[in-house]
Amino acid sequence: MITYLVKYYDQMLILLLEHLYLVCLSMLISLLLAVPVGLLIARSKWLSTAILSFFGVVYSIPSLALFSFLLPAFGLGKMTAIAVLVIYNQYILVRNTVTGFQSIDASIIEAGYGMGLSARYMFLKIQLPLALPIILGGIRIATVSTIGIATIAAVIHAGGLGVLLFDGLRMNYLPKILWGTILSSLLAYLANHILLSFETKAIERARGECRGDTA
Amino acid sequence: MARTAIEFRNVSKQYANTSQYAVAGVNMRISEGSFITILGTSGSGKTTLLKMVNRIYEATSGEILYFGEHIKNLKLEEYRRKIGYVIQQVGLFPHMTVEENIGAIPQILRWDTDTIANRVNALLELVCLSPRDFKKRYPRQLSGGQQQRVGLARAMAADPDIMLMDEPFGAIDAITRQNLQEELIRIQRKLNKTILFVTHDVSEAFKLGDKVVIMHEGTIQQFDTPYGIISKPANEYVARLIATQDIVQRLKVLKAQSVMLPVDAQVSDRAFRVGTEESLHNILTYFLEHDQNHVLVEDGGRGVVGKITWEQLKVSTRQGKILSA
Ligand SMILES: Nc1ncnc2c1ncn2[C@@H]1O[C@H](COP(=O)(O)OP(=O)(O)OP(=O)(O)O)[C@@H](O)[C@H]1O
Ligand SMILES: [Mg+2]
Numbered sequence: 001m002i003t004y005l006v007k008y009y010d011q012m013l014i015l016l017l018e019h020l021y022l023v024c025l026s027m028l029i030s031l032l033l034a035v036p037v038g039l040l041i042a043r044s045k046w047l048s049t050a051i052l053s054f055f056g057v058v059y060s061i062p063s064l065a066l067f068s069f070l071l072p073a074f075g076l077g078k079m080t081a082i083a084v085l086v087i088y089n090q091y092i093l094v095r096n097t098v099t100g101f102q103s104i105d106a107s108i109i110e111a112g113y114g115m116g117l118s119a120r121y122m123f124l125k126i127q128l129p130l131a132l133p134i135i136l137g138g139i140r141i142a143t144v145s146t147i148g149i150a151t152i153a154a155v156i157h158a159g160g161l162g163v164l165l166f167d168g169l170r171m172n173y174l175p176k177i178l179w180g181t182i183l184s185s186l187l188a189y190l191a192n193h194i195l196l197s198f199e200t201k202a203i204e205r206a207r208g209e210c211r212g213d214t215a
Numbered sequence: 216m217a218r219t220a221i222e223f224r225n226v227s228k229q230y231a232n233t234s235q236y237a238v239a240g241v242n243m244r245i246s247e248g249s250f251i252t253i254l255g256t257s258g259s260g261k262t263t264l265l266k267m268v269n270r271i272y273e274a275t276s277g278e279i280l281y282f283g284e285h286i287k288n289l290k291l292e293e294y295r296r297k298i299g300y301v302i303q304q305v306g307l308f309p310h311m312t313v314e315e316n317i318g319a320i321p322q323i324l325r326w327d328t329d330t331i332a333n334r335v336n337a338l339l340e341l342v343c344l345s346p347r348d349f350k351k352r353y354p355r356q357l358s359g360g361q362q363q364r365v366g367l368a369r370a371m372a373a374d375p376d377i378m379l380m381d382e383p384f385g386a387i388d389a390i391t392r393q394n395l396q397e398e399l400i401r402i403q404r405k406l407n408k409t410i411l412f413v414t415h416d417v418s419e420a421f422k423l424g425d426k427v428v429i430m431h432e433g434t435i436q437q438f439d440t441p442y443g444i445i446s447k448p449a450n451e452y453v454a455r456l457i458a459t460q461d462i463v464q465r466l467k468v469l470k471a472q473s474v475m476l477p478v479d480a481q482v483s484d485r486a487f488r489v490g491t492e493e494s495l496h497n498i499l500t501y502f503l504e505h506d507q508n509h510v511l512v513e514d515g516g517r518g519v520v521g522k523i524t525w526e527q528l529k530v531s532t533r534q535g536k537i538l539s540a
Contacts, residue, residue: 111306114269114379115320115370116295129310208309208353 004175012164016183019160022150023187026082027143030089035135037090038097048098052091059091063149067156081158085149089142096138100131133203140195147188151180161187217246218282220377220409221268226277228263228433237263239433241277247376248407250400252414252424254456260433261413265379268411269298281377296320299370299378299408303385305362307354313339313365314350320373338368343398360391367399371406380412384419396423417457418464421445429453441468462532466496474531475512475521488513491520495532498523 005012041048061069066084074080104127112122154162161184168176203209222245228238238260245251253261266272267279270291279286286294307316314335321331336346342364354362363383370378384392400423403410414420420427421441429436429444429452437449445468448454457465472491487510489498498510502525512521 105304105306107302107304107306108308109306110271111300111302111366112308114271114295114300114302116292116298117319117323118292121323126308206310208311208355 001175001178004179012179012183015159015161015163016187019147019150019162019184019187022078022081022085022153022158022160023143023146023191026085026089026146026150027139029082030086030093030142030146031139033086034090034093035097038094039101041094042098042101048102052095052098055091055094058087063088063152064155067152071156076157078153078158080156081150081153081160084153085146088149089146092142092145093135093138096134097131100134100138101127103134104130129202130206133199133206136195136199136202140192140199143191143195144188147184147191151184217248219244219280220247220249220282221245221411222280222283223264224278224280226264226267226274226279228260228267228272229275236275236433238267238274241435243428243435243438245409245411247282247409250403250410250412250423250425251428252412252420252426253428253430254414254417254420255430256415256456259430261415261430262381263433264430265381265411265413268377268379269295269300296324296373297375297377299375301363301366301370301378301380301383303382305354305366307362307365307369309354311353312350313344313352313354313357316354316365317369317372319369324373334372335368338371339365341371341402342368344368360387360395363387363395367402371408375408377409377411380410382413382415385414385416392419399423417460421460421464421468429456442470442473445469446473463496466499466532467494469495471495471498471512471523472514472521474527475523476527478511478519478522484511486511486522488519489523490514495528499528502528 037051041051058066063084066087067080070080070083074083108126108130109122112126117126150158150160151162151165154160154166161180164176164180164183168174168178168180221243223241223243226238226241227236229236241264253264255261263272267274268286270286281289281294281297308319311319314332317335317338318331321334326334335350339346339349344361344364349357349361349365354365357365366383384395387395396419399410402408412420412423414423421444424441426438426440427444428438429449431452437444437453439447439449444453445457445460445465448457470491471489471493474495475491487501487505487507489501489510489512491512491514493512501507501510508526509522509524511519512523514520
């Protein structure tokens, strides 16, 4: 195992970086889509239920199946992988964005508008900080699951840590399988840990528990 | 003559998908500096009436005027900043300190930092919270009564002319509520704000209001002083509503001149003298505490104009009860 690491560490590093690239890019695109969509539909109970159940159905499609659905459209490689990851993320991210904004106590919103705050101020200074913990929770779960699903993207030649796994499986070579597993788990663990610390900060802030001076 | 702060002209409100009007054909003038309480049972349209003033709800028909201007022609946010708004659930921003909550509007108005800090301190003192202890706290570190005090301070931050209050003390225990009521009366006397205060508590309405609006099924049943309402209920509904008041409460709004017996000019009696505006409640207290059976009623320059005896107080109280039962 160690010998494998010593011999192929540069190759493994490239795969790790490739994996990170896939995850980061798809998370970025997912967020750019999901947050505005979530915001738009959060106002309407009816619309948010409809759209969320649609994404829920999509979310339940097995990843291999979804990869093969999109192959004809985007071909082999990263494009398809990213498209699939983005589609999966919509469910969690849109749902948490909607929940985040809908969970804010209506009396806070009413008092804010009633005292003459502008919609812009309300959004940036009141609603967003209060919805942030739940949105960040969604980002964390989506990131971790993206790191996992992205390994399967190796099947369609998108690269990443899945290459180690699938090569190992095909060649029945244990060190490769193990390293693929270890690295992707480690990545997921770290991502979870880092994002959780942001989330905890956001929760403290939203509840009014910050220590020190944030005024 | 005080100016008219708010005028309702034939204002009605019907919510979407409802067959009934929540508020129907309200006409009312509210003069500047008056304390108006809006009283009625649940669903009578009190909240709807109040929230049309700051356009949380839009009237379906009719007009509302703010110092003679149609509120629809005023810029919404600027207009709302001139109107303090206090609700039962308070709605403090949980992620902001007391200081930041109160300072939000002044900050938007770009007051300088020192002015805002001074304003926050002054307001906290006004609502009987020590600035030093409370400024840096977050809402969750306050009791319900303290939160409502901060809510009141926040509503007054930009020195509004008018305050709208929707059952602000509804969720607060009886003793704290009494303190808050007294503080509100003191603040109103001091700052001469125009206050519209919704409540379903009869004694709260009568205690606080210079005038009371009684609502039922979306219409105004009577708009008068507490004394006017108790002595002359406009209809059966009002009479029934105030009958729920206990006698002591009613004695508080009835004045000496309403029950006194006229006396013949020269009285050389050394009995206790009271003014014509003295409440019957105070006179009753005097009787009970001093083992006396009558007082004389004096009218400033005109000297003694009447007399109230213990017997007569009992009789008129009983009559008063029959009158409104
Ligand atoms: N947003 C709304 N949509 C539809 N109907 C409403 C709405 N708000 C109030 N109503 C209806 O309008 C009528 C008056 O309601 P309103 O809230 O003004 O009463 P209220 O006097 O404030 O009662 P309460 O003392 O219970 O607060 C009620 O019949 C109520 O069901
Ligand atoms: Mg109400």
